[in-house]
Amino acid sequence: MTAEAQRRRAFWQILLIAAGLLILTVISAGSVYLVNKAREDGKWVVHTIEVENQINALLLEVRRAESSARGFLLTRGPDFQSDHEKAVAAIVPALDKLTRQIGDNQAQRESIEKLSAAIETRLDQFSREMTFVKQGQLDRATELVREAARSNSTTTITNQANAMIREEERLFQIRSANSDRSQTLAASMTGIGSGLVVVLALISTWLVRRSARARDEAEARLRDANVNLESVVDERTADLREANDEIQRFAYIVSHDLRSPLVNIMGFTSELEELSGDIFRRIGSLAQVSAEGAPLAPAGPGEIVLEGADKQLSEDFSEALGFIKTSIAKMDRLISAILNLTREGRREFQPVKVDTGELIEAVVSTLAHQAAEAQAEIRLEPLPHIVSDRLALEQIFSNLIDNAIKYLKSGVPGEIRIRGRTKLGYAIFEISDNGRGIDPKDHQRIFDLFRRAGTQDKPGQGIGLAHVRALVRRLGGTMSVSSELNAGSTFTITLPIAWNESNRNAER
Amino acid sequence: MTQPVTIIMIEDDEGHARLIERNIRRSGVNNEIVSFQNGTDAMKHLFGADGSGLVQKGNALLILLDLNLPDMTGIDILKQIKENKYLKASPVVVLTTTDDSQEIKRCYELGCNVYITKPVNYENFANAIRQLGLFFSVIQVPPAAP
Numbered sequence: 001m002t003a004e005a006q007r008r009r010a011f012w013q014i015l016l017i018a019a020g021l022l023i024l025t026v027i028s029a030g031s032v033y034l035v036n037k038a039r040e041d042g043k044w045v046v047h048t049i050e051v052e053n054q055i056n057a058l059l060l061e062v063r064r065a066e067s068s069a070r071g072f073l074l075t076r077g078p079d080f081q082s083d084h085e086k087a088v089a090a091i092v093p094a095l096d097k098l099t100r101q102i103g104d105n106q107a108q109r110e111s112i113e114k115l116s117a118a119i120e121t122r123l124d125q126f127s128r129e130m131t132f133v134k135q136g137q138l139d140r141a142t143e144l145v146r147e148a149a150r151s152n153s154t155t156t157i158t159n160q161a162n163a164m165i166r167e168e169e170r171l172f173q174i175r176s177a178n179s180d181r182s183q184t185l186a187a188s189m190t191g192i193g194s195g196l197v198v199v200l201a202l203i204s205t206w207l208v209r210r211s212a213r214a215r216d217e218a219e220a221r222l223r224d225a226n227v228n229l230e231s232v233v234d235e236r237t238a239d240l241r242e243a244n245d246e247i248q249r250f251a252y253i254v255s256h257d258l259r260s261p262l263v264n265i266m267g268f269t270s271e272l273e274e275l276s277g278d279i280f281r282r283i284g285s286l287a288q289v290s291a292e293g294a295p296l297a298p299a300g301p302g303e304i305v306l307e308g309a310d311k312q313l314s315e316d317f318s319e320a321l322g323f324i325k326t327s328i329a330k331m332d333r334l335i336s337a338i339l340n341l342t343r344e345g346r347r348e349f350q351p352v353k354v355d356t357g358e359l360i361e362a363v364v365s366t367l368a369h370q371a372a373e374a375q376a377e378i379r380l381e382p383l384p385h386i387v388s389d390r391l392a393l394e395q396i397f398s399n400l401i402d403n404a405i406k407y408l409k410s411g412v413p414g415e416i417r418i419r420g421r422t423k424l425g426y427a428i429f430e431i432s433d434n435g436r437g438i439d440p441k442d443h444q445r446i447f448d449l450f451r452r453a454g455t456q457d458k459p460g461q462g463i464g465l466a467h468v469r470a471l472v473r474r475l476g477g478t479m480s481v482s483s484e485l486n487a488g489s490t491f492t493i494t495l496p497i498a499w500n501e502s503n504r505n506a507e508r
Numbered sequence: 509m510t511q512p513v514t515i516i517m518i519e520d521d522e523g524h525a526r527l528i529e530r531n532i533r534r535s536g537v538n539n540e541i542v543s544f545q546n547g548t549d550a551m552k553h554l555f556g557a558d559g560s561g562l563v564q565k566g567n568a569l570l571i572l573l574d575l576n577l578p579d580m581t582g583i584d585i586l587k588q589i590k591e592n593k594y595l596k597a598s599p600v601v602v603l604t605t606t607d608d609s610q611e612i613k614r615c616y617e618l619g620c621n622v623y624i625t626k627p628v629n630y631e632n633f634a635n636a637i638r639q640l641g642l643f644f645s646v647i648q649v650p651p652a653a654p
Contacts, residue, residue, distance in 0.1 A: 256576070256605055256606060257576075259605045259626075259628060260521055260524070260576065260605050261521075261523075262628050263521075263523075263524060263527075263605065263626050263627075263628055263633065264521065264523030264524060264527070266628050266629065266630045266633070267523065267524075267527040267630045267633060267634075268523065268527070269630070270630035270631070270634070271527075271530075271630075328628065329628075329629070332628040332629070339607075343608070
């Protein structure tokens with residue numbers, strides 16, 4: 001998974017969460033608004049019903065007043081009278097209440113004005129009727145009733161009231177429809193919002209699962225890669241080890257097989273040398289014979305002296321043979337050196353606890369003779385204990401100390417100092433001398449096989465330092481030199497304090 | 509030598525063989541020297557066609573052996589000689605260029621009597637062979653038959 005894709009995914013997830021929050025807020029606000037609206041609408045519906053009830057109640061009171069008035073006219077019973085009075089008394093407050101209730105509606109206000117005018121007329125008729133009845137003028141009262149019936153005042157009231165009721169019913173229809181719509185709206189808004197939130201949650205979950213899966217896959221790939229890497233490293237290490245072994249075997253066999261013809265070359269060169277001696281003796285004796293003119297008894301060996309061209313020939317012959325022999329000797333030393341190196345390379349190291357102070361003291365004592373000859377003093381400072389291969393350490397220090405003794409300045413008393421300290425799991429040894437030093441341009445060269453530096457006045461094949469560095473590397477350490485010409489040298493060796501098999505495997 | 513001891517030289521390098529023979533002669537040893545340049549011929553001579561070694565019954569042998577042969581290793585030959593009841597009493601001198609201490613140890617373990625590394629320095633070489641010759645002139649070699 002690329003970083004770009006990861007960023008995009010994270011961005012989408014944040015966007016989703018933001019969208020979810022936004023939708024929730026909108027739903028909450030919308031719901032509060034819609035619920036309030038529904039409540040409002042409901043109030044209006046209730047109000048309409050109350051108004052209708054009030055109108056009906058008013059009509060009822062009017063009819064009660066009318067019927068009780070008629071009853072009183074017919075029977076003149078005080079029950080009817082009180083009933084009528086009660087009804088008439090209830091009409092005005094009921095009318096007032098109705099007027100207050102419909103104060104919001106212009107059309108109804110106009111209707112109620114007409115209604116209240118009609119009711120007033122009727123009430124006036126009632127009071128006149130009742131007055132006539134109480135005064136006993138029944139016929140006038142009856143006349144009045146007829147007149148009222150003719151003038152349709154009650155019908156007007158009823159019609160007017162019915163018109164108002166119809167108006168209220170229309171309003172009721174509208175308002176209840178409104179209320180219904182608000183409620184439906186609220187419900188559907190909540191529903192849609194919840195749905196959206198659920199969808200967003202689902203998408204979010206899907207995204208999270210996808211990224212989790214991507215992460216798992218990446219982890220699995222990483223694990224595979226690690227396992228592969230390990231096996232690849234193992235494989236390469238095995239290959240390298242095999243190649244190294246192959247080279248060592250090759251070097252061993254080649255140097256061995258080179259030695260065989262060398263024995264012949266050296267052998268027959270020596271035979272030739274002997275033969276040449278014989279030949280030149282013979283030439284000498286023949287020359288003597290021809291010079292003296294008479295054959296002598298067999299010439300005694302040794303006393304033949306060659307003259308002129310013969311002598312020159314003999315010397316040239318010896319010189320050629322001498323060069324051949326020196327070269328063979330040199331070649332033999334090189335082959336032996338390679339053999340020794342391969343033999344060392346094949347030796348298994350054994351980690352043991354070594355007191356390096358004691359070990360170097362022993363090395364120094366074996367070199368005491370050379371040191372005395374070179375007038376060198378070797379000083380040891382306290383040295384650390386380490387776990388390493390004893391023989392390898394002996395070879396390392398003996399080579400370095402031997403070199404230090406070998407390359408001192410002639411005429412100057414030598415001073416060789418060996419110091420040691422530990423740092424971060426490594427032991428650091430310094431072998432310094434006040435000898436002839438090494439030109440910095442040769443610092444790399446001296447570690448190469450068969451390469452030497454400086455004045456070539458000491459015997460050697462140029463193997464020591466190459467060998468030492470190979471050993472130090474196999475022991476998991478490093479080595480370096482710091483030196484100036486004529487200013488002494490310091491060789492620094494860093495070795496692990498606790499070397500073990502795994503180090504060896506890693507180093508090999 | 510008091511007995512007609514035959515020296516069997518198994519050496520693939522003609523030059524080496526010649527140098528060895530010369531130096532042995534120079535030391536005054538005049539025994540018959542039979543030389544072989546490969547292991548197969550030498551084995552045939554030592555063990556006979558049937559490989560039993562019976563052909564050498566009654567012969568006094570001294571074997572000079574090089575380890576690096578073209579067709580087999582000298583160690584194999586040494587092993588078979590020392591395992592053969594007719595030949596095992598014959599002294600075997602390993603004379604070779606190999607100076608590996610493991611190899612030397614192995615040869616002695618297998619019953620080699622003397623192990624000599626051929627020095628490249630001819631004086632040393634000649635010296636070694638002459639001393640070997642002197643050694644040949646004094647040692648008693650038993651006949652191959654038990």
